[in-house]
Amino acid sequence: MTLSEENYLKAIYHLGKQGNDAVSTNAIAEQMDTKASSVTDMIKKLAEKNLANYIKYQGVSLTELGRLTAASVVRKHRLWEVFLVDKLHFSWDEVHDVAEQLEHIKSEKLIDELDAFLGHPKEDPHGDPIPDKDGNFTKTAKILLSECKIGDEGLFVGVKDSSAPFLQYLDKQHISLGNKIKVLHKEVFDQSLEIAINASIINVSKKTADNIYIQNT
Amino acid sequence: MTLSEENYLKAIYHLGKQGNDAVSTNAIAEQMDTKASSVTDMIKKLAEKNLANYIKYQGVSLTELGRLTAASVVRKHRLWEVFLVDKLHFSWDEVHDVAEQLEHIKSEKLIDELDAFLGHPKEDPHGDPIPDKDGNFTKTAKILLSECKIGDEGLFVGVKDSSAPFLQYLDKQHISLGNKIKVLHKEVFDQSLEIAINASIINVSKKTADNIYIQNT
DNA sequence: TCATTTTTTTAGACAAGACTAAAAAAATAT
DNA sequence: ATATTTTTTTAGTCTTGTCTAAAAAAATGA
Numbered sequence: 468m469t470l471s472e473e474n475y476l477k478a479i480y481h482l483g484k485q486g487n488d489a490v491s492t493n494a495i496a497e498q499m500d501t502k503a504s505s506v507t508d509m510i511k512k513l514a515e516k517n518l519a520n521y522i523k524y525q526g527v528s529l530t531e532l533g534r535l536t537a538a539s540v541v542r543k544h545r546l547w548e549v550f551l552v553d554k555l556h557f558s559w560d561e562v563h564d565v566a567e568q569l570e571h572i573k574s575e576k577l578i579d580e581l582d583a584f585l586g587h588p589k590e591d592p593h594g595d596p597i598p599d600k601d602g603n604f605t606k607t608a609k610i611l612l613s614e615c616k617i618g619d620e621g622l623f624v625g626v627k628d629s630s631a632p633f634l635q636y637l638d639k640q641h642i643s644l645g646n647k648i649k650v651l652h653k654e655v656f657d658q659s660l661e662i663a664i665n666a667s668i669i670n671v672s673k674k675t676a677d678n679i680y681i682q683n684t
Numbered sequence: 685m686t687l688s689e690e691n692y693l694k695a696i697y698h699l700g701k702q703g704n705d706a707v708s709t710n711a712i713a714e715q716m717d718t719k720a721s722s723v724t725d726m727i728k729k730l731a732e733k734n735l736a737n738y739i740k741y742q743g744v745s746l747t748e749l750g751r752l753t754a755a756s757v758v759r760k761h762r763l764w765e766v767f768l769v770d771k772l773h774f775s776w777d778e779v780h781d782v783a784e785q786l787e788h789i790k791s792e793k794l795i796d797e798l799d800a801f802l803g804h805p806k807e808d809p810h811g812d813p814i815p816d817k818d819g820n821f822t823k824t825a826k827i828l829l830s831e832c833k834i835g836d837e838g839l840f841v842g843v844k845d846s847s848a849p850f851l852q853y854l855d856k857q858h859i860s861l862g863n864k865i866k867v868l869h870k871e872v873f874d875q876s877l878e879i880a881i882n883a884s885i886i887n888v889s890k891k892t893a894d895n896i897y898i899q900n901t
Numbered sequence: 902t903c904a905t906t907t908t909t910t911t912a913g914a915c916a917a918g919a920c921t922a923a924a925a926a927a928a929t930a931t
Numbered sequence: 932a933t934a935t936t937t938t939t940t941t942a943g944t945c946t947t948g949t950c951t952a953a954a955a956a957a958a959t960g961a
Contacts, residue, residue, distance in 0.1 A: 471948065492909055505949055507910055512947095524909060524956060555797035565791045574782045580772035688918065709939055722919055724940055729917095741926060741939060 470571050473540050474499065475509050476518060479529055480537035485602075486529025489520075495527075538602030544570035545591035545598075546581055552592040553585060559592040560634035593634075594625025594644055594680060610683065612648065612660065613676035620649040623664075625680035633678060641665055648681060687788050690757050691716065692726050693735060696746055697754035702819075703746030706737075712744075755819030761787035762808035762815075763798055769809040770802060776809040777851035810851075811842025811861055811897060827900065829865065829877065830893035837866040840881075842897035850895060858882055865898060 476486075478498045483490040492510070496503045510527050513519035518533035529537060547569040551557035557565075579600075582588075589605075590596055596604035609624055623646045626633065637643070642664060651668065652661035658673040671679075693703075695715045700707040709727070713720045727744045730736035735750035746754060764786040768774035774782075796817075799805075806822075807813055813821035826841055840863045843850065854860070859881060868885065869878035875890040888896075 469947080493907090501948095502950065503909065504911080504951080508948075551794070555794065555801055557793070557797070561793070565789065565794055568789045568791075569786075572782065572785045574785075576774070576778070577768070577772065577782050580774070584772055686917080710937090718918095719920065720939065721921080721941080725918075 468536065471509065472513065472516075472518070473536070473571055475506075475513060476529065476533055476537040477540050477544075479519065479527060480534065480541065483528055486534045486537055489526035489528045491526045535602045538598040539600075540570050542598045542600075542602075543572070543578055545595060546578065546585065546588070548591045548593075549585050549588045549597075550581060558634075558638070559629075560631040560638070562592060563629065563631070590625075592644075593629045595629075607682060609680040611677055612650070612662075612671070612679040612681050613658070613673060615650045615660075615681060617650050617653055619681075619683065620647065621681040621683040622646070623648050623679060624682040626678055627680065628678040633675075636675070640669060640671075642679075647684075648679075685753065688726065689730065689733075689735070690753070690788055692723075692730060693746065693750055693754040694757050694761075696736065696744060697751065697758065700745055703751045703754055706743035706745045708743045752819050755815040756817075757787050759815045759817075759819075760789070760795055762812060763795060763802065763805070765808045765810075766802050766805045766814075767798060775851075775855070776846075777848040777855070779809060780846065780848070807842075809861075810846045812846075824899060826897040828894055829867075829879075829888070829896040829898050830875070830890060832867045832877075832898060834867055834870055836898075836900065837864065838898040838900040839863070840865055840896060841899040843895055844897065845895040850892075853892070857886060857888075859896075864901075865896075 475495070478495050479490050480486040482488075482494050482498060492503050492506045495506045495510075499506070510519060510521050513527070513533065514521040517530055518536060519527050519529055521527045544566045547566045548562040551562045551565060552559060588597060596606060598604045607624065611627070612623075615621070623642065623644055625644070626637070646664050649663040650660055651663055654660070658676075660671050660673075660676050662669060662671060692712070695712050696707050697703040699705075699711050699715060709720050709723045712723045712727075716723070727736060727738050730750065731738035731744070734747055735753060736744050736746055738744045761783045764783045765779040768779045768782060769776060805814060813823060815821045824841065828844070829840075832838070840859065840861055842861070843854070863881050866880040867877055868880055871877070875893075877888050877890075877893050879886060879888060
């Protein structure tokens with residue numbers, strides 16, 4: 468399994484709900500910042516190796532083997548993120564690039580021991596679930612803040628966009644995972660929200676609310 | 685800096701006392717388990733990038749930049765080894781292959797934080813020194829057990845061969861880093877040694893004694 | 902329905918890093 | 932001093948993963 472193959476599997480896994488849905492060549496190309504022709508080439512190779520189901524012009528999905536392999540990469544990525552934040556003083560906006568590298572390290576013992584060392588965490592620093600060794604995880608019911616109705620109350624349990632700029636913006640606003648959020652008002656004009664959080668009241672844009680996951684209490 | 689380039693730098697660093705001595709093409713090929721022609725190709729590229737000094741038919745040494753880069757890879761390798769042993773229950777014969785992968789992860793913050801997390805260790809699990817950020821390390825005076833004279837006494841501070849079979853053999857004989865060793869007798873016939881260690885007396889072959897470093901007390 | 906646009910695939914090329922086989926240089930031995 | 936052996940380099944090829952340009956298929960729209 469090459470580094471490149473693992474990255475393609477991961478992209479298909481993320482784009483097509485754990486690789487079950489067929490994903491288009493262009494979607495993969497955009498996600499991976501590469502050309503569609505390169506994607507076609509690699510997809511063929513993955514299909515050849517029984518990692519992907521591919522029918523010309525009809526997109527690609529993952530086989531059971533491919534799904535398991537992708538889940539293993541995602542598991543490693545998220546465990547390393549927990550390590551970086553919990554043990555090495557990284558903040559949640561700094562972990563992605565390093566975890567992208569660490570996720571390709573091959574050693575079953577390493578990842579088993581790391582998992583135990585971290586106390587078998589169930590979620591990464593962005594609230595995303597960590598698959599177990601069989602690729603399974605419990606997906607908690609969560610909705611976007613932008614989908615909440617006025618008066619709704621819940622916990623901030625995850626982000627949809629985990630880019631550094633968004634995470635840094637949340638830090639600046641003192642919006643942290645686990646905070647309780649209550650929707651006070653919705654502005655009709657621009658769909659921005661007035662929310663109660665940390666005993667204060669702040670305004671967040673529609674775009675921000677579109678990237679915050681809430682678990683209703 | 686590619687993975688392959690880093691591995692060549694490391695090989696030259698190890699073969700020619702921190703890259704200062706000129707190393708032959710064949711020596712590198714053997715060390716890296718590759719062909720001499722491949723080595724020539726890569727050496728040219730390293731010289732092109734000002735990482736190595738290369739004169740046709742006269743071997744290769746490292747430039748200051750090459751030496752620093754190689755030392756950084758070695759530093760990372762050894763710090764990761766300490767992490768694996770101290771934190772993840774790896775034994776000293778299991779760390780090498782994983783550290784070979786981890787040493788190529790690129791993140792200055794990662795390695796700085798790891799170093800601090802581990803308590804700024806000065807040596808890896810095999811007794812090899814860990815270079816600091818500038819590539820410097822204090823080399824402790826140590827000699828091979830096979831060079832000791834009868835009656836000599838000292839501490840077992842390192843191994844020359846750090847292959848799994850040798851390390852496992854030492855484990856089986858209960859010979860561990862830090863143990864005090866005294867040379868009691870040398871057999872003329874096969875140069876094997878009778879040594880006192882851990883309140884017991886054992887025999888070790890010349891070959892074994894050739895791979896054990898002793899610090900005289 | 903048929904023309905146009907978009908998506909996907911194919912064909913051919915390129916760079917990195919490895920290899921084999923052959924040539925050239927250096928080292929060794931008679 | 933010259934012949935032989937060993938080491939090193941060169942020349943040419945291969946694979947992986949990428950790219951561009953062009954062709955083919957699918958989707959869209961009048």
